[in-house]
Amino acid sequence: MKTDSARRNFLRTGACALGALLMAQKSPAANGPLARRVPKTGEAIPAVGLGTWQVFDVASDANEKAQAREALKVFVELGGRVIDSSPMYGSSESVTGELAAALGVTPRLFVATKVWTSGKQAGIRQMEDSMRKLRVERLDLMQVHNLVDAGTHLATLRDWKKAGRVRYLGVTHYHAGAHGDLEKYIKPGEIDFVQVNYSLAEPEADRRLLAVAADSRTAVIVNRPFAEGAMFRRVKDKPVPDWAKEIGCASWAQFFLKWILGHPSVTCAIPGTRNPKHVADNLAAASGPLPDEAMRRRMSVYFESL
Numbered sequence: 001m002k003t004d005s006a007r008r009n010f011l012r013t014g015a016c017a018l019g020a021l022l023m024a025q026k027s028p029a030a031n032g033p034l035a036r037r038v039p040k041t042g043e044a045i046p047a048v049g050l051g052t053w054q055v056f057d058v059a060s061d062a063n064e065k066a067q068a069r070e071a072l073k074v075f076v077e078l079g080g081r082v083i084d085s086s087p088m089y090g091s092s093e094s095v096t097g098e099l100a101a102a103l104g105v106t107p108r109l110f111v112a113t114k115v116w117t118s119g120k121q122a123g124i125r126q127m128e129d130s131m132r133k134l135r136v137e138r139l140d141l142m143q144v145h146n147l148v149d150a151g152t153h154l155a156t157l158r159d160w161k162k163a164g165r166v167r168y169l170g171v172t173h174y175h176a177g178a179h180g181d182l183e184k185y186i187k188p189g190e191i192d193f194v195q196v197n198y199s200l201a202e203p204e205a206d207r208r209l210l211a212v213a214a215d216s217r218t219a220v221i222v223n224r225p226f227a228e229g230a231m232f233r234r235v236k237d238k239p240v241p242d243w244a245k246e247i248g249c250a251s252w253a254q255f256f257l258k259w260i261l262g263h264p265s266v267t268c269a270i271p272g273t274r275n276p277k278h279v280a281d282n283l284a285a286a287s288g289p290l291p292d293e294a295m296r297r298r299m300s301v302y303f304e305s306l
């Protein structure tokens with residue numbers, strides 16, 4: 001009798017544990033994705049966000065817009081918050097604003113966009129336009145896109161920050177050729193965020209820029225984490241190596257993102273997609289173990305060998 005009851009208890013406990021495990025596998029971010037702190041304030045933000053270049057520029061296509069809606073829904077349900085846009089991205093800002101409002105998730109998002117024009121008044125007009133399109137009273141992060149007229153816009157943004165119109169200001173670029181310029185802007189320590197390309201295919205930022213970001217207490221957002229998708233073409237038809245599964249890489253996307261998040265200076269990576277499955281796949285990289293330095297080297301050598 002006693003043995004039967006003990007076995008029943010064990011099976012019940014085991015079933016619960018298995019259920020929890022399956023749920024964790026289905027939704028690895030059930031307890032929220034790994035978060036990183038913004039160095040200047042200590043605010044924690046999820047380490048995987050969502051890029052909107054091209055993929056949210058879908059105002060004129062109802063099917064694509066429905067897909068973007070589902071992607072945003074899944075993103076927020078799984079604990080995602082950081083979403084990145086730009087006036088350079090066609091209808092992306094207005095689509096993001098419209099969908100976030102329709103889903104009722106605007107207050108949960110950390111909304112980042114950019115200014116991409118020349119001249120003080122043109123910059124102000126564009127930034128006000130972005131806030132209208134994104135349907136926010138105050139932006140979490142406004143970045144100078146590709147450093148276009150950066151001195152002018154940063155002066156405006158310092159005033160806007162004091163007035164509470166933006167919470168953080170930043171600078172971005174997508175190319176290693178501009179890392180030296182980004183470094184000059186962030187070194188004095190007055191910029192909150194630098195957004196830069198960094199991946200196994202484009203690793204140049206870790207030569208100097210990421211160290212300068214750490215020294216100047218600048219948060220780092222990583223754009224082009226998949227080199228605009230080119231990295232998937234390189235690994236096409238090749239399985240993720242078994243040793244990478246030890247650190248929870250269930251897909252190539254997770255292999256690529258975990259390598260990025262393994263760098264301690266990285267605050268958040270923003271893969272671009274409107275595919276809900278890809279959103280979930282990417283957010284799952286922000287759970288479980290991250291690679292240490294030795295593992296990152298192994299991942300890099302392996303990727304180079306492909």
Ligand SMILES: NC(=O)c1ccc[n+]([C@@H]2O[C@H](COP(=O)([O-])OP(=O)(O)OC[C@H]3O[C@@H](n4cnc5c(N)ncnc54)[C@H](OP(=O)(O)O)[C@@H]3O)[C@@H](O)[C@H]2O)c1
Binds near residue numbers: 146278
């Ligand atoms: N200068 C700047 O400030 C600057 C420059 C470049 C980018 N950015 C920002 O950074 C974001 C990301 O960069 P990006 O969009 O150029 O390139 P990316 O994120 O490196 O790559 C996007 C590509 O990866 C694919 N992808 C995403 N998740 C995937 C997954 N789990 N499995 C398989 N494929 C996946 C997407 O395809 P699917 O659509 O099929 O998922 C898309 O083709 C941009 O959206 C933008 O917000 C900023």
